[in-house]
Amino acid sequence: MSAGRLAGRYSLLRPLGAGGMGKVWLARDEMLEREVAVKELTLPEGTSPKDRADLVTRAVREAQATARLRHPGIVALHDVVVEHERPWLVMELLRGRTLAETVREFGPMPPAYAARVGAEVLEALTVAHAQGMQHRDVKPGNVFLTDKGRVVLTDFGIARQEGQATLTEQGMMIGSPGFIAPERLDGEPGGPASDLWSLGATLYVALTGASAYEGSAAQRVRATLTQPVPVAPGPLGPLLAAMMAQRPAARPSSHAAVEALRQVAAGGPAPRLPSTQEVTAPGRVKRRRRVVIWAAAAAAVVVAAGTTGYFVLRGQESGTPSAFTVPMDVCKLIGSQDVGRLLRTQSPPKGQPSSDEVGPKCGWPISGSGVGLQVQKDSDTVDPWSMTVSSSRVLFQNQKRWWTKYDSVDWTWPEIGVKESRTAKRTQVRQIDGVGEEAFGVELAGSTGRVHTSYVYYRLANLVVSVEYSTLAERPTDEDVKQTALKAAQASVQALRNAG
Structure with a gap:
């Protein structure tokens, strides 16, 4: 760039x-x-x-x-x-991977290792709390495990000092559903005990490989407020359940929690907490019924009260799903026959799956040309399938705004023959109609001015997808390159509709 x-x-x-x-x-x-x-x-x-x-x-x-x-x-x-x-x-600059990425790749952590991670995060939080700051978004994606063994809590960008509003506090609840303490979902400002709850939910993922409360954003919110606290297996189970107690006063102190985590990290059993701090299934608690903006938006994907698990909800009048919540193989979003037609080959390549911080992607390269697709997420969400319609709209607009900022980019695609970075000029960002619910396109041109790459970004329900087509051949016109990328995007939209 x-x-x-x-x-x-x-x-x-x-x-x-x-x-x-x-x-x-x-x-x-x-x-x-x-x-x-x-x-x-x-x-x-x-x-x-x-x-x-x-x-x-x-x-x-x-x-x-x-x-x-x-x-x-x-x-x-x-x-x-x-x-x-x-x-x-x-x-x-940190080098390594997040807790979320580690668990996805290697599975649940041993209790002693998860306890060490938890103790180091909680000690970092204690330093922040001592200066009157809450983190407010403790989650697996914000716990970083460096290559050198450090455990680092990242993204204090939405941290809050006592008595102050924050840049991100525009009347919206801040955080990630499933990792937000019940009192904050009720509209209260929260405190150190709220971060402790979020850490408990984060360590639950580390121990089990799954979230304590799963489903859509709205389902996770409802479960946090109404369901009993789940207990993870093993020596950390009771401690995490205590950290996730419904009432802040029922949670252990940070000091007691650190001591318990350190004991398990050393190979011992978790100490028994005082009886006043032990967790029980929540009763019917009278709550402040303050409306939370993002929760209202997330509720659009709920079929009916009590619905649980993953689902895809269709709109009432069209065949467009209202939310995609089931992870899918992105290499299946463009079929083999479509790939062959797009690349003009009778031997279409198999999709090459990969992933980065933005989301899962797939490429279909051959010598001299290729098609690529990525299902995207923002940095505040675990995966694309956890995006809400509201957050996907923001992400889509941010991507569009990003492309309009810079006149040139550094571009490479080793699998099709571009092994060294090339500077490419950006064309004007243009609106595209008829692809998803909103879409835009942009092209890259080489030193001769000829377009060699076309991108199509579109939003369908809660997903933001980018599709690209690149060719090194001289024969295709600029319009040919645009149309090929457009056809690839249309094929992926149809595949998503069929999946729903």
Whole structure:
């Protein structure tokens, strides 16, 4: 990505991930000659100049508060830059994988290892809590396990200081369904005990490989508020259930929880907690019936009260699913015959699945050309199938806005023959009708001005999908390249509709 330097010293190299709050870049600090991570914060569209200035000021203030947190278990914030009318956070670059990625790849963790991870995260949280800060989004995707053995709590971007609103607090509940404490779902501001609940839910995933409360976003919200706390097997089960008690006062103190986790990490049994802190199935609790905006949006995918499990809900009048919640093989979204027609070959290649921070993807490359597809997610969501319609709309608009920012990109595709990065010029972003519920397209042109790659981004229900077609051949016209990408996108839309 050629986007110049920030503050004259940070060279943006390539994006590492994107979400509702912005984009994270791999960058190089040219002054200190080291690689860093840079988080580009996205401010709401349509904001007046005065409100925009206020939001930038608030973001800088929040970053300053985060920078005061010094602990090996908290990602270090090096610098804050305000350029292009928005804040950029310069952070240490971590190498490794998240807890969510680790569990997906290797399965549930042994209790002793999960306990060590939990203890180190909780000690980091205790440092933040001592300075009056809540994290508010503790989840498997925000716990990072570095290659050198550090356990780091990331993304303090929505942290809250006591008595202050935050940049992201636009009257919306902040966090990820299934990892938000019951009291915060009730509209209360929460406190350290709320982060403890979220850590318990995170460690439940580490131990079992599954969330304590599963289903759609609305189902997870309802289950958190109404269902008994699940108990994981093994020595950590009772402790995690206590950390996830419905009432904050019934949860153990952070000190007691750390001691218990350390004991299990050392190979011993979890100590018995005082009786006043033990968890029981929640009774009928009188709740403040404050409306939570994102929960109302998520409720659009609920069929009826009491429905559980994964499902795909169709709209009443059209065949378009209202939500895709079942993970699927993305390599099946473009069939073999379609691939053969798109690439003009009688021997279509098999899809090559892969995944990155943005989501699962599949490529169908041959020498000189290829088709690719990716189902995307934002950085605040575990996987694309957990996206809501509301969050997918935000992600779609952020992707569209991102493409309009830069005139050129660095492009490569080794499998079709482009092994070294090439600079390509971006064409004008254009709206596309008739693909999904909303779509746009953009092309890349080489030094001669000829288009060699076309992208189509579309949203269908709660999914955001990008489709690309690239060719190194000279014969296809620019319009041929556009039409091939469009046909690939249309084929994937039909496959999604059929899957629903």
